[in-house]
Amino acid sequence: MFSKAHYPDILMPEDLDLYLADGWFRWGQSIFTTSFLSFNSQFYRAIWLRVVLSDFNDDKTYKKLSRLNNSFRVEVQKASITPEKEELFQLYKKGITFKVSESLEALLFGTDQKRIYDTHEVCIYDNEKLIACGFFDMGKDSAAGINSFYNHEYKKYSPGKYIIYSKMMYCKNLGLQYFYPGYFAPGYSAFNYKLDIGRTALEYLDTASEQWLHINTFDSVTGSVSEMREKLSNLAEHLNAADIDARLLTYRYFDANLVADFNGYNLFDYPMFIYCLEFVPEIINPVIVYDFRDQHYHLIRNMSVGMADKIEDHSTEYSAHLMKPRQVIFSSDNPEMMANMIASAFRRDVKAESTKLKA
Known part of the structure; x- marks a missing residue:
């Protein structure tokens, strides 16, 4: 099958690791995988990505972003949905062209009352003003980035990329093996930014061989x-x-x-x-x-x-x-x-x- 969804009542950290290694991703309080996507009535392949954290170091991009954002405060903690974050998310939606969830509540929980994920957040503050936020789920040896959103007035600081790097550095410092940023879709540029984050340590899941291979070996034609x-x-x-x-x-x-x-x-x-x-x-x-x-x-x-x-x-x-x-x-x-x-x-x-x- 090219697409599947599971609805577990409990998801242990080691189980999340296995799902992620097979190219699955969180959807509310469920988890799914797919090989194909549709945007604007056009089909695209979903290519799943992961960063090998042991091979990921402070690359030039991260160092540049760190200098650019050094006047801001970064906090990493257990995730929570607050009116402040919801307001920022709604503001962020107005400045993007692709479709996202109607709210953070819908994004993380959907209509379920259960809570099967160990979700953390990265928050970036300009003094006391929240300017960017991003959620990620923790497994035993890996983590998955869920989303990142920010105030578009701060776009020149590349807060979206900086949040993802911050998630990865946090996970690396904890000794985790992999960070999964989701998928990109060849031919659909909205997700191409993921290909520049931790590039030297970036892998993709080759569906035919069921192997994770370095992104530099990716063939955009085969399997497209x-x-x-x-x-x-x-x-x-x-x-x-x-x-x-x-x-x-x-x-x-x-x-x-x-x-x-x-x-x-x-x-x-x-x-x-x-x-x-x-x-x-x-x-x-x-x-x-x-x-x-x-x-x-x-x-x-x-x-x-x-x-x-x-x-x-x-x-x-x-x-x-x-x-x-x-x-x-x-x-x-x-x-x-x-x-x-x-x-x-x-x-x-x-x-x-x-x-x-x-x-």
Whole structure:
């Protein structure tokens, strides 16, 4: 599965370490992982990051930020939500272009009454004025940065970066092994700032190998959404050449596994696929996906978990059914072989239907 969410009642520090090492992240009082994101109706890969704290030292950026912010007071303590922090968070939201939680309360706790995380905060003060704040969760040997926000009037001091560095230095001094700043999304610049923080000690989770590798080895093409689209478009050309009407569609419900009401359903979660059989609203025909993890095409039969109230035959998006995988019918790393198999099956179906009509 590309996306999952868990809702534990208790989360021990060592359990948080294991989740983080597998590319999971806090969401309210739950925890989730995903390989794909959608911003402004565009798909992006989620690439999970971590800093190896033993390899992280006072780099040039941190030294520069320390000098720039040396007139401010930094405090690290157990996290709490106060009217002052909530006001600062709302002020911060007005100066950004990407979407964040409606409040700190919603960000950290959602609608849950339980408290499963050991959350700390870094606060930066200009005399007695709170100008920046950031939260992070403590595990046994690692910590995860949750968010950072600040007064935009102090932007020239780079308070967002300075808070993250402050979190990392605090964790390093405690002897922790890793700090996880979340993910970045290649092609979506809002998260690129994370790539410049502790760069010499920065690693990313390679989903295919399930290994953490140094960020300098990252390939922005392999495993990307653009590669998936290119592979499927290539297959569509082979299918069209075989007189099979193949359509490359995006899938509206690709992240439905992250919805609490669907917890444990293990729904179909590819962001795009090829639909090459007749579109009949009441029927779910098999679809073809490309999986960058094994570099294979897969013909998948799905079942319907729910049907849209109003079904439209969209030219670029599929939203008729919320789907759950039932069976992988055929797999191949060769688009021509996959197209030939589909074409042969299609011709058999046409011949069978013709024979039935003649009878």
